[in-house]
Amino acid sequence: MRPEVTARLKQLETTLTTIEKVMDPEALAARIRELEAQAGDPSLWDDPAHAQQVTSELSAAQAKVRKLESLRGRLEDMPVMYELAEEEGDTSLADDELDSLESAIESLEVTTMLSGEYDPREAVINIRSGAGGVDAADWAEMLMRMYTRWAEKHGHKVDVYDISYAEEAGIKSATFVVHGEYMYGQLSVEQGAHRLVRISPFDNQGRRQTSFAEVEVLPVVEQTDHIDIPDNDVRVDVYRSSGPGGQSVNTTDSAVRLTHIPTGIVVTCQNEKSQIQNKASAMRVLQAKLLERKRQEEQAELDALGAGGNASWGNQMRSYVLHPYQMVKDLRTNFEVGDPSKVLDGDIDGFLESGIRWRMQQQEDKAQVHTDRAELNAKRPN
Known part of the structure; x- marks a missing residue:
């Protein structure tokens, strides 16, 4: 050989x-x-x-x-x-x-690097359009397709809980679950702002447009998580489900909106056929959001104790450029691909792997800082 x-x-x-x-x-x-x-x-x-x-x-x-x-x-x-x-x-x-x-x-x-407490869980993904008007709404829908295509290629089932369609094109927001072991561990590195640069298909003058969409990834809540939500803390509103352009897809008030009064978190679900099913699905998403909020608060406390670093992924974690050149680049890991069409068709394994390795390195660096500070404090005279 x-x-x-x-x-x-x-x-x-x-x-x-x-x-x-x-x-x-x-x-x-x-x-x-x-x-x-x-x-x-x-x-x-x-x-x-x-x-x-x-x-x-x-x-x-x-x-x-x-x-x-x-x-x-x-x-x-x-x-x-x-x-x-x-x-x-x-x-x-x-x-x-x-x-x-x-x-x-x-x-x-x-x-084997996915050793976090919630890494083995299934994933709840929320996508919201950001700055950029109709292009941002279209971009949010493109991202949703990217993740669902990735899931399909790997044999993972996707359940859509809620989609809020924009008036002209695309979506304002979407919530869906990717089923399968370690989905949260893999997809959690996708959390953050995704930036698209392209010639806008909605601009009559063919100008270049920059638009943003926010991706939030949460672990699916299990019965052992003990997320207690008193009934008095949740306002329940019901309304009629609708599809693109406001077209009625249900003749009864089966869609459910939950508002968590203490935090202001709002969750909607209209995918299921009955109000009871939609309420149960919405409650699972609300529990996932409160679980993530609790995790972030605990992480902030650890950082304040000297672990150092920033637990958030930060803004503009990835750029997708379709014009004047072709490239998708992760701004944390510097991993890049020169074929955006493949990435947008669900070929994101390289980004997931590099993101997981980057996250592990960040955790190791923070742990080392914490150890160094502890050793320094131990050497100081009382």
């Missing part, structure tokens, strides 16, 4: 071995046996919620084991593949397989 191929395979072996130590296939196998025993108990479905939790965890654990076994098998086959390819005088297929394997191992490595 070529020296560079040998070096890459050696690096992949090191990375995959580290991943296996973190994921612990033996512990996963033991857990699978436990879950299979529970799933085989006829009384399991007496508690549907618990049964769903057991079957979901079992499926996820089995998928992890299959993924590890597949990558290990592919890596072990690579030397033989190259040997046969070199005998035939064409290593192009082997090179493609090595590139694919390298990408798959790097992606799995990133998931």
Whole structure:
């Protein structure tokens, strides 16, 4: 094999071995046996919620084991593949397989970095149009499509809770849930302001327009989160659901708007068929927002104690430029892609991976600052 191929395979072996130590296939196998025993108990479905939790965890654990076994098998086959390819005088297929394997191992490595308390959760995504008028509303809808296309490509179901359509084009806001394990951990790095620069399709003079949309990512609330919301703290308004342009799509007042009086947070849901279902969905989103608010307050307290840094993602976290040149660039990680059309069609894995690595580095830096300050304080005389 070529020296560079040998070096890459050696690096992949090191990375995959580290991943296996973190994921612990033996512990996963033991857990699978436990879950299979529970799933085989006829009384399991007496508690549907618990049964769903057991079957979901079992499926996820089995998928992890299959993924590890597949990558290990592919890596072990690579030397033989190259040997046969070199005998035939064409290593192009082997090179493609090595590139694919390298990408798959790097992606799995990133998931091992998702160790936050809420990272394994499903994700609630809120998108709001910002500055830029009708272009901003159109941009918000483009972002929604980008995330739903990404979810579809990875086999994750998306449930839309609410869409507020703009009058001319696009949307004012949208709330939807991306189902699947570690969706919050992966997508939380998308939170912040997204900036689009292009020739406006809504400008008769063909001028360049800059528009903004805000993306908020929240973890789906679970029963164990203990987010207590007294009934007196929530105002409930019902109204008739509507589609684009105000067209009625429901003849009853089934849409629900919840206002959390102490914080002023407003949540709407009109996707479900009944008022009860819409209220339940809206309450889940409200709980998620209050959970995130609590998390941010706790993080602010830690920062005040000396952890340093800024927990927020900041404004203009990513720029999408369609004119006068073509580029999408993350302003935190400097990761960039020269084909915006692919990104807007859901090809955002590179941005997610670089964002997760950046976040982990930020956390490590903050922890080091905290440690250094603690050591310095310990050395000071009383």
